Amino acid sequence: MPSVDHSSTKRLDLYLISEADLPYEHDLLRYPHTLAPWMRYIEHKSESPIHEQVFVYERACRDLGRSYKVWKLYLDLRVKHLDAINPAKYEDEFVKVNECFERALMMLSKMPRLWIDYLQFLMKQCRVTETRRAFDRALRALPLSQHERIWPLYLNFAKSVKGSTAVCVYKRYLQYKPQDIEDYIDLLTSLDFHAEAAQQYIELLNAPKFVSKNGKSQFQIWTELTDLLVHYARDIRDYLKQHPATHPNSFDTEKIIRSGIDKFSDQRGKLWVNLAMYKIAIGDFEGARDAFEEGVTTVMTVRDFTLIFDSYAEFEESVISSLMGDAEKREGEMDDEKDAELDIRMMRFEHLMDRRPFLLNDVLLRQNPNNVVEWEKRVGLWGNNAEQVVKTYTDAIATINPKKAAVGHLYKLWTNFAKFYEGAGDLRQARVIFERGAKVPFKSANELADLYIEWAEMELRSENFDRAVDIMAKATSGPQRSNVDFFNEDLTPQQRLHKSMKLWSFYVDLVESVGTLEQTRKIYDRIFELKIATPLTIVNYANLLEENKFFEESFKVYERGVELFSYPVAFELWNLYLTKAMHRKLNIERLRDLFEQALEKCPPEFAKPLYLLYGELEETRGLARNAMQVYDRATTAVSDKDRANMYRFFIKKTADTYGIPATRTIYERALESLPDGDCRELCIDFAEMEQKLGEIDRARGIWVHGSQFADPRIHPRYWDKWHEFEVLNGSEETFKEMLRIKRAVQAQYSTDVNFIAAETAAKTKAPEKVPQTEKTAVITEQPPVPSDIIPGAENEQNDILAGGYGDGEIALDMDY
Template sequence: MAPGVVQQPMQNGSANLDHLQPDDDDLLYEEELLRNPYSLKMWWRYLEARRDAPAQKRYILYERALKALPVSYKLWHSYLRERQKAVRGLSVVDRTVEALNNTYQRALVSMHKMPRIWLEYLEFLVSQGLVSKTRRAFDSALCALPVTQHERIWQIYLKFLMQPGIPQETAVRVYRRYLRLEPTHTEEYIAYLKSKEQWGEAAKKMAELVDDDSFRSLEGKSKHQLWLELCDIITKHPKEVSGLKVDAILRSGIRKFTDEVGRLWTSLADYYIRQGHYESARDVYEEGLTTVITVRDFSLIFDTLTQFEEALVQHRLTQGADEEDEPEEAQENGVGDDGEDFLLKDDENDIDLRLARLEHLMERRPILLSSVMLRQNPHNVHEWHKRVKLFNGQPHKQILTYTEAVTTVNVDMAVGKLHTLWIAFAKFYERHGDIENARVIFDKATQVAFKYVEDLATVWCEWCEMELRHKNFKRALELMRRATYTPDKINRREEAEREKEGPVQGRLYRSLKLWSFYCDLEESLGTMESTQAVYDRILELRIATPQLILNYALFLQEHKFWEESFKVYEKGVAVFKYPHVRDIWLAYLQQFVKRYGGDKLERARDLFKQALREAPPEESKPLFLQYAALEEQYGLARSAMDVYDRAVKTVPVTERLAVYELYLARAHEYFGLGKVREIYETAIEEQDEGGLSDEDCKRMCRRYAALERRLGEIDRARAIFVHASSLADPRTDPAFWADWNDFEVKHGNEDTFREMLRIKRSVAASFSQVHYNTTLVEATTTPAAPEEESGKRKREDGDDMAALEAAVTGTRLQGFVSGGTVQPDQRTQDEAAAAVAPGGPAPAVVNSEDIELGDGMDEDENDAEEPTGEVQLQQKAVPEAVFRGAGAEDSSQPTGALERLKKRKLEG
């Protein structure tokens, strides 16, 4: 037991300390501690057992334990926490609080490496508001703890500095020490300085940050944002940052951040304005306007400069004659307090000077903006043209601009056509009457290594046109001869490769534009021989086009050199292929026929045959028409028919109908209806082989039926309608069925009309099927009525009438009645019909070749073909006219069939 610790409080009197004396329960712990006084476990059990004891008694136990174990963190921490709870809510001047501070100090003698105790002690001091004592305690903690633990101390230290009442000098010194440990936290220091309005120190630290390339902002700010913050500090507080080299700092930022320098220039000018140096501010503005490369920066600087000049003019207008101090509005607009501008006299001349300066600035804006665009890309040809237009009425400046443009623009980097600058430069001298200088410009332009041959050719052509405008025809021809000079060796492959690698001047002789201009010039000013030489040289160089071939041939024809022009055509058709040779062939054939007509018919035929052999089907129609016209006019009609027949088999399907129409018209004109019928039948027959489209075939059938109808061949017309019905969907092609309906109304009877309706229903059903495999459709659908079944079988089997006519006439066309041979039976019936009395009833039109089939026969055949089983037939009433019109033919029908029809009528 430590007697000194126990006996000290007993000197004050035994009456008040009786509760601190050990009782019988403490004897066990005291005896154990006498045997082992350095046992932490025993001391801790002793303290836990006396948890409910008075605070003074527990403090004595803690003091005794810590005297035996002074380096026990567990005991010190528990002891200090317990005493800190006891002083909570007490005044700072209380003796207990001071005693706790002493206790913390005694604990830190042995616990100086324990950061937790330091933190609790420092937080306790911060709450007391003792500035000096707290600062010394922080310093002691930083000295005692290792560097790895300093971060925990600095967090509390910085919060302490932010409290009100802390001297700024102390805070600045502490922050400087902190930045030595954590230089990346400089932004926190700058924010503190801004809050305390220490602008000089803040600007200095900000300048250090923007100059440090290795600095990385913890707040995620870019270097550009830091520069802008620095500009704000410098320009708004120029007096506080007088120790910095503001101009050098801002100019270094302008050099680094070229993407947005407008604000930096305006900040630098604003700095001089606030200093009262207005002329220096104007110089900064002008320098910014002539160096920025973006329109946004230019607009920012120009607008700021305009506002600055307007503010000066406004204040000069409102300033009194004897007023020496500047108005309050000038300060709001950025004008300095002691500016020298306001020392000028307020007279009329001074105001006029300021107004003239502002007006001159506004007039210079387009030119300054053009300079900005050219600084972005000095190789932009369009911008140079725009800049020249800005100096209209100032020839000297226009010449300087053109000179600067042609010397600045690089051919490989040019945006636009460089040769247009040279041409515009030369035309500028021409407009002012200086032809000699224009020729000098053109001559220099022809020596420029342009990127493309066409550019150089355009320069030569413009030069020549200028000479033509001034009536210098010989000089123009001489220029074209110079431009089209051809080297001796032009066919060697090595020479061609060398030309591609060399300048464009070596390939100029292959420019078709230049040669075409030369040809026009020779035709107008040269001789026949010189013009032919130019054209022949073009053909020799193999750079001719179909149009140039046509021009050459036309030129020869105008001078009556027909055979020479035909030789040119021959060269053209030998060089070019389709589709380029099409126009050459058409012109060749047309001019040949026009020249010789029928004199050289065999030669013309050979030419047409050669053209048709080379022509693809889609290009052959005009050739066929010209060939047929030749045969019609100078040859044989049969040969023309052969040409038309070949044409309808060769031209594309989409164009065959037009050719057929012309073919039919010529056949009717030369050979009559027999040939016309043959052509119609051939066209319709070849439809199945891909000859005509379905729409064209229907149109041909309708025209053929109309022809037969006019000729009185009713049965043939009806057969044509029956044949074409399979191509006409009643839902989409009502016109076809309307024609057939009108035909039956005028020329048919009840049976033929009903047959037409039956075919219409059958065709509509066939078009409504999902699939068109008729074998599968018949196998999967319900058996139809006998009449519909027989009609369908007739359509699928090729129609019995068509088969009979094929056997009689030998034609392969389905559904047609021959127009050639008339059967004896039909001739007899025609004679009998002619013998009828005029006043008697009109005889019915009877087709002698119609095969009469009884109803019973159809039913028996259908029943024999259908599988066994009951068939559900639809019942429908039969009109009375059927029974009355049957006549003798009805008696040949089976009795069962008649009975069934009557029964259906009664039931209906």
């Protein structure tokens, strides 16, 4: 390529200046230090050969040495000219351009664009030292505000160069922008400067105000540090040994990881594994086992334990596999030391796997030392090892805080401990345990009650009946008049125990089984004095007296019970009491008084059975008139859902006693008081009754009255029944009247929003089958006939057809 020799430009003046250039040369002679003529001259020579353009640019730069525009155009020209040139092959040409940049920067050292162009140009060449020095000169020459334009190039150059140069460059860059230290750590890691990277991580963690530009948490940074220390443990250790002066503040890897274990409690499992892996990496296998052991015996969560234990087991398996591989390589050669070591490793591994349930149980107990369930599981893990079982029970009792034993029941721990000695035949020691347990301030009084019950059952199993009774007597002992509230948590369980109904129930059952009747009655009476009797207690006491022929005493017990309890509990007691009293055939007046007492405060929903029982009494032992009065009272005293059935029952009894005609007044009262749905069904029964008595007109009036409660689309049964009635007993006029009423009722319900909703719900159900008789035909619903039809024979037929007969067929079999 053509070369330009700047030293010989004067000799080439005549050669490089053509006739076309003369006007521009004359302008330059007149205005040599003015930019405009030079720019016109440069533009004129833009299509000329490179050496002619260089000739003009060199002269312009000499006369306008501080013109940024001229220098910029000139340097861009020279750089562009070398774009496709190999810098190694044409090194001299690149050197010449470098000299041009140097001359420009001597005059324009504060221009960052020229520095950037120069640095980019140098980076294309294989001049590492010269490029680095140029970057340094640029940073020194430019003000601090312009450094942000230089550093990206400098960092790219450092990454491409690598080695110690890159590290030195990044160290200088961190003085300018310390928040980019994470990039520096990434560079160190990529260049295998692991010790330096670890040192930088430590400095980050020791800086409390550091905020990661990548959004990393302190734990993420700590994790990266530990991973680095573990994966490159040998490299870091060897580097620190070879360069002790490079890192005067050397660090202890184990100490670092342990500090993370203390700091990040939710990640202890991973950090313990990292510590063990570090020990393995540096060849300290025994130290790794110690780390694993310490980890599995100190972690607080099952997740951490599982992570450490699995890694521990995998480590032991790898060691055993390595030893077995060595044994196979020996090919039958005897090596007692290696074989012994392999046997030891196998035994150690088996022991580790056997310990897993105990280690896991330890973790759960460290989480919650008051977990009764886990203590019981630990006892079960020891199996038949009596010494360890006793030690576990003792440790559990000493460790558990009774008020904090929320998981499981503490009394079961004491009970099982006593049963252990019972199974061994040592009843004396079992009683000692129960006595100690009875003094424990349990979380609830029920647990203490259960403990006493278990104690008494143990004595029963040993056939020590008197001792069992004494234990329960001791448990239930209390002041003669006690105002203690059993549910008052401010009092100890021992102070509230005598109010435990569970304890008294067991006590009374025990005495009833092994004691006398008088002893049992005293206990029942004591329960009543303490006001803790339950309905079951009352029933059991009454049944006990009844079985022993103390009938009046049993009735008194029921009376005490109904005084203690209100409805609905009192209903069950009254029901039993009245039934037994009727069975005993007490005086009729006394029974009436009892029924009146029972019904005095009885809610409507419980009144029906009592009224029926009362009526039965009057029917069997009293007067029929009194029974009817009772049933009459019941129709107004029972609840709404029972009232319709009560009326039907009253009607049936009245018909049986006084005859069917006497039921009319009851039907009329029922229709006035019952809701629409019940009135509809009752009207059917009422009309059929009148029909049986031959009162056709009265029956028809009832059908008309009940029609207002029956929508034809929802309740077709009512209209089918009426239809049958008219077919059997009516005339053409009455039949037409029924159809007219039917249309009117349907029209009325069609305008009622509530009935429209009911109709929609009814359509989702299966349609009812229309009943047919020998004298009826299938009726097909037709649209209502307009009210303006003129009366007449023809219109009468149309009216009938509109009422529901298909194909114009009249299903009437009668004479008109």
